[in-house]
Amino acid sequence: MSKINKAACIGGGVIGGAWAARFALAGIDVNIFDPHPEAERIIGEVMANAERAYGMLTMAPLPPKGKLTFVKGIEEAVQGADWIQESVPERLELKRGVLTQIDAAADPKALIGSSTSGLMPTDLQRDMKHPERLFVAHPYNPVYLLPLAELVGGQKTDRAVLEDAKAKLAPIGMKGVIINKEIEAFVGDRLLEAVWREGLWLIKDDICDTETLDDVIRYSFGMRWAQMGMFETYRIAGGEAGMRHFIAQFGPCLSWPWTKLTDVVDLTDELVDKIANQSDAQSGARGIRELERIRDQNLVGIMHALKAGDDGRGWGAGKLLAEFEEHLWANAKKPEADLDALKPLRVLDTKVSAAWVDYNGHMTEHRYLQVFGDTSDGVLRLIGVDMDYVRDGHSYYTVETHIRHLGEAKLGDALYTTCQILSSDEKRLQFFSTIYNAETNEPVATAEQMMLHVDSKAGKAVPAPGKVLDKVAALTKAHAGLPVPEGAGRHVGQKR
Amino acid sequence: MSKINKAACIGGGVIGGAWAARFALAGIDVNIFDPHPEAERIIGEVMANAERAYGMLTMAPLPPKGKLTFVKGIEEAVQGADWIQESVPERLELKRGVLTQIDAAADPKALIGSSTSGLMPTDLQRDMKHPERLFVAHPYNPVYLLPLAELVGGQKTDRAVLEDAKAKLAPIGMKGVIINKEIEAFVGDRLLEAVWREGLWLIKDDICDTETLDDVIRYSFGMRWAQMGMFETYRIAGGEAGMRHFIAQFGPCLSWPWTKLTDVVDLTDELVDKIANQSDAQSGARGIRELERIRDQNLVGIMHALKAGDDGRGWGAGKLLAEFEEHLWANAKKPEADLDALKPLRVLDTKVSAAWVDYNGHMTEHRYLQVFGDTSDGVLRLIGVDMDYVRDGHSYYTVETHIRHLGEAKLGDALYTTCQILSSDEKRLQFFSTIYNAETNEPVATAEQMMLHVDSKAGKAVPAPGKVLDKVAALTKAHAGLPVPEGAGRHVGQKR
Numbered sequence: 001m002s003k004i005n006k007a008a009c010i011g012g013g014v015i016g017g018a019w020a021a022r023f024a025l026a027g028i029d030v031n032i033f034d035p036h037p038e039a040e041r042i043i044g045e046v047m048a049n050a051e052r053a054y055g056m057l058t059m060a061p062l063p064p065k066g067k068l069t070f071v072k073g074i075e076e077a078v079q080g081a082d083w084i085q086e087s088v089p090e091r092l093e094l095k096r097g098v099l100t101q102i103d104a105a106a107d108p109k110a111l112i113g114s115s116t117s118g119l120m121p122t123d124l125q126r127d128m129k130h131p132e133r134l135f136v137a138h139p140y141n142p143v144y145l146l147p148l149a150e151l152v153g154g155q156k157t158d159r160a161v162l163e164d165a166k167a168k169l170a171p172i173g174m175k176g177v178i179i180n181k182e183i184e185a186f187v188g189d190r191l192l193e194a195v196w197r198e199g200l201w202l203i204k205d206d207i208c209d210t211e212t213l214d215d216v217i218r219y220s221f222g223m224r225w226a227q228m229g230m231f232e233t234y235r236i237a238g239g240e241a242g243m244r245h246f247i248a249q250f251g252p253c254l255s256w257p258w259t260k261l262t263d264v265v266d267l268t269d270e271l272v273d274k275i276a277n278q279s280d281a282q283s284g285a286r287g288i289r290e291l292e293r294i295r296d297q298n299l300v301g302i303m304h305a306l307k308a309g310d311d312g313r314g315w316g317a318g319k320l321l322a323e324f325e326e327h328l329w330a331n332a333k334k335p336e337a338d339l340d341a342l343k344p345l346r347v348l349d350t351k352v353s354a355a356w357v358d359y360n361g362h363m364t365e366h367r368y369l370q371v372f373g374d375t376s377d378g379v380l381r382l383i384g385v386d387m388d389y390v391r392d393g394h395s396y397y398t399v400e401t402h403i404r405h406l407g408e409a410k411l412g413d414a415l416y417t418t419c420q421i422l423s424s425d426e427k428r429l430q431f432f433s434t435i436y437n438a439e440t441n442e443p444v445a446t447a448e449q450m451m452l453h454v455d456s457k458a459g460k461a462v463p464a465p466g467k468v469l470d471k472v473a474a475l476t477k478a479h480a481g482l483p484v485p486e487g488a489g490r491h492v493g494q495k496r
Numbered sequence: 497m498s499k500i501n502k503a504a505c506i507g508g509g510v511i512g513g514a515w516a517a518r519f520a521l522a523g524i525d526v527n528i529f530d531p532h533p534e535a536e537r538i539i540g541e542v543m544a545n546a547e548r549a550y551g552m553l554t555m556a557p558l559p560p561k562g563k564l565t566f567v568k569g570i571e572e573a574v575q576g577a578d579w580i581q582e583s584v585p586e587r588l589e590l591k592r593g594v595l596t597q598i599d600a601a602a603d604p605k606a607l608i609g610s611s612t613s614g615l616m617p618t619d620l621q622r623d624m625k626h627p628e629r630l631f632v633a634h635p636y637n638p639v640y641l642l643p644l645a646e647l648v649g650g651q652k653t654d655r656a657v658l659e660d661a662k663a664k665l666a667p668i669g670m671k672g673v674i675i676n677k678e679i680e681a682f683v684g685d686r687l688l689e690a691v692w693r694e695g696l697w698l699i700k701d702d703i704c705d706t707e708t709l710d711d712v713i714r715y716s717f718g719m720r721w722a723q724m725g726m727f728e729t730y731r732i733a734g735g736e737a738g739m740r741h742f743i744a745q746f747g748p749c750l751s752w753p754w755t756k757l758t759d760v761v762d763l764t765d766e767l768v769d770k771i772a773n774q775s776d777a778q779s780g781a782r783g784i785r786e787l788e789r790i791r792d793q794n795l796v797g798i799m800h801a802l803k804a805g806d807d808g809r810g811w812g813a814g815k816l817l818a819e820f821e822e823h824l825w826a827n828a829k830k831p832e833a834d835l836d837a838l839k840p841l842r843v844l845d846t847k848v849s850a851a852w853v854d855y856n857g858h859m860t861e862h863r864y865l866q867v868f869g870d871t872s873d874g875v876l877r878l879i880g881v882d883m884d885y886v887r888d889g890h891s892y893y894t895v896e897t898h899i900r901h902l903g904e905a906k907l908g909d910a911l912y913t914t915c916q917i918l919s920s921d922e923k924r925l926q927f928f929s930t931i932y933n934a935e936t937n938e939p940v941a942t943a944e945q946m947m948l949h950v951d952s953k954a955g956k957a958v959p960a961p962g963k964v965l966d967k968v969a970a971l972t973k974a975h976a977g978l979p980v981p982e983g984a985g986r987h988v989g990q991k992r
Contacts, residue, residue: 014735140716140717140720141732141733146715146716146717146719146720147715147716148711148712148715148716150712175711175715177708177711177712177715178708179703179704179708180702180703180704180705180708181701181702181703183701183703186703187698187703187704187708187709187712188712188713188716188717190694190698191691191694191695191709191712191713192717193694194690194691194693194694195687195690195691195726196726197690198686198687198689198690199687199726199727202683202686205677205679206676206677207675207676207677207679207682207683208675208676208683209676210727210728211727212673212674212675212676212683213683213687213725213726213727214724214725214726214727214728215644215671215673215725216644216646216673216683216684216687216725217684217687217721217725217726218721218722218723218724218725218812218813219642219643219644219671219673219812219813219816220636220642220643220644220684221636221642221684221688221721222718222721222722222723222725223642223722223795223798223799223813224636224642224791224795225713225714225717225718225721225722226714226718226719226721226722226794226798227714227718227790227791227794227795227798228710228714228787228791228794229709229710229711229712229713229714229718230691230692230695230709230710230713231695231706231707231709231710231771231774231775231778232706232710232775232778232779232787233791235775235779235784235787236637236784236787236788236791237637238784239510239784242772242775242776242784243771243772243775243776244768244772247768247771247772248768272740272743272744275727275739275743276738276739276740276743278727279727279728279731279738279739280738280739282727282728283727283728283731288731288732288734288735288738291724291728291731291732292732294805294806294811295720295723295724295729295732297804297805297806297807298722298723298724298801298802298805298811298812299719299720299723301800301801301802301804301805302719302722302723302798302801302802303719304801305794305797305798305800305801305851306794306797306798308793308797308850308851308853309790309793309794309797309850310790310793310850311793311850311853311857311907312850312853312854312857312907315790315794316714316715316794317714317715317719320715354804354805354806354807354808355801355804357804357807357808358808360952361807361808364866364869365865365866365869365894365897366862366863366865366866366869367862368865369861369862369864369865370860370861370862373860373861373862397901398861398901399900399901400898400899400900400901400988400989401861401897401898401899401988402896402897402898402899402987402988403896403897403898403899404895404896405893405894405895405896408955411807411808423989428989430988430989448987448988449988450988450989456856459904488988489987489988489989490987491898491944491985491986491987491990492896492897492898492926492944492945492946492984492985493896493919493924493926493946493985494987
């Protein structure tokens, strides 16, 4: 798979910083140049947001974080980089100058993406010596979570470069979408600008206030668009007769469109005041940091929901997340158990996410079993029972579980888990797992579990193959000397 | 709380039928008049979709379904109705005639909502004798899931009627949003039309195809809009300086907008063909029924995700869902145990939803515990430990659970659960619950659980109060004669 080996970010800020976070969290070293005196602080904040979001987003093993290096100039930044992302302010002359500098100093084969949300790549590449590798890679805020990058080439851009860029974005969890022809603002901001202009008129004419307008979006088509966009949604509205019927039914409205407000709104002081005041009334009770946190949690939740879509096969951004996770697993170092440690395996580190708690902020009962299940999965990977193994038709199924709750896990608590192998034979595996609070090292819950090796098509227990049993035996032997945990072998209600 | 006692739907079809489903699922009887020869079949299909969606959407107790009565005319339909929803085709003369007939036959105090997506209420109410109770209640497809109804009054509409309509929509899970002034297409379809027009130009000019355009939406701002709409999203983009800063930064673009395509696209046969063909290429592999099912599952998943938003307090449509569920619980008949049945309590009926399964279609391990937890909650409500009780500071916490897997639950399987009380004292409650496949009546899993009555603020076990203990004692006594289940009192790995 085509991949980025080293990246450079020219221009930090909210967009450039989030690109840097995307790269670093995918294990790619990044050089950053931004003359802003507070660049390091700003990027640090974006990075913290990104890491928090990724902690909620996925349990898949992120690679060791790439190194962020702040450098003093463009020339130094682009050394050794094979993807250079330009995110400087939105002025043509400035961008053109920066890109020409990048072009002169970079490896001639390095890809150069611009984060511009409106300028034409043909204008940007005018003065470059190697303009064929310049393209727009226009992302969406928050760049560390939203997967889209619009890929747009100019007259001198090589089409193969766009395909290469798209392939290189996949392993960092992004969806590169190639736009056929360059136009100002490309596709996404065209659509957004249409809504923005229409929205300004609605506010100016007092048809509604900003909160009502937002409510109209988020309680209705916003939820449709998160999954299907516009045309596929309307295809459904057209019924069995499909798109042609939809256009026949609703097309005629266009000949005298409801929207007669095609003029541009004059942004008078009065209108700016009105919008700002309405926005304060709507959202002012919460700070921007709080709104960001809520937004990111919601985005993670929506992506998780979409990952379960289409009967678990994944849909839209959720399917993309599943593919990203599969890539992470495939590239993770094969875990190896430390057989000489003379203590239970340390398996998992996680955090109690917002989706896991009840309205009191306590972790919901079944989420404990989710963490224990993830722990068992971690141990199974140690003995070679991974995604490929399961796909080939065999697996270990849990047949019995005994959970004891010893403490409480609350929203945001850092947790880790351990697992001790109590017994095994050719079909059976007996685990004793413990969830600990990572701050206090106190146990929060324990689970004793019996797993059975099964042929999943035949639906019956069968002996595990030798290559698995060897690892099972080694682990069982390594743990044979450990004391039996106090909670093992107990039934519900048994006196201590 | 203001509520609808009886509804009438004039005009069935996809919109009118879904209104009828909303009403009926909220326990409201509905008269339906639609002269279409296939009205009953169409509404039956919409109803089936709605019931499937509600089955996934909430575990809260829906009231007994309201009765759907198909009648022969408008006059018969509106008898006794206090909410009449008109959803006939979008032609002013037709609607005006129908509304005048409704007005003449209905109780003068009955509210009359029109589902029109574009016509002005002032035009609709022109010939009515009681025009003050006519308003637009414009919903969004699928009406049984998307909560928004835009409420728009005409010149003769009483503002108090709009407030009353908003209040009456809340108990059926809908979000009524009052629009200040009438304009054609109101707020939502104005915004949608702006995007539609812009989108048509992008397709016509070959900037992208329909799939690319949909991808641009759903991998980026679609997910923002599902939760926050436009202004709140941009407020965040403005950073600490807020909305004023955002407009200052991005407003100037408007003075020469990227969108110069304010003309109306000519819908030539060629363009219609192009769109239809691209849409076929994008979505043609799946039928409309399949796309509907995927859309509804995704909508449910997104609402569930938003219900967990803002640290479990709920956000947007998810907060609305939580409020709807609270209302359902508050209005549910207090459950009473049949103490003379001489068998375990039958507690819960549910279905294995898409979010519960792995990619093999099997119910994920921790979802079994979720079903057992919901079963315990059901039994606790029987002894008076409900949401109010928990809010007042006491609850039963699970301290120990022993699960045995006896079979497999798969996507779409109908399940029911039973619970037998094994023992109890003033602090403790010991349950034995079983999940059955509702088709085969075979047990799928069992759970033995020990619960402890706690003071949740003090975080320690305390005796339950007398009113709870009386019910606990009665249940325990009623179950004392039942045989001890075969799986009770066992530890993990115990031989049979």
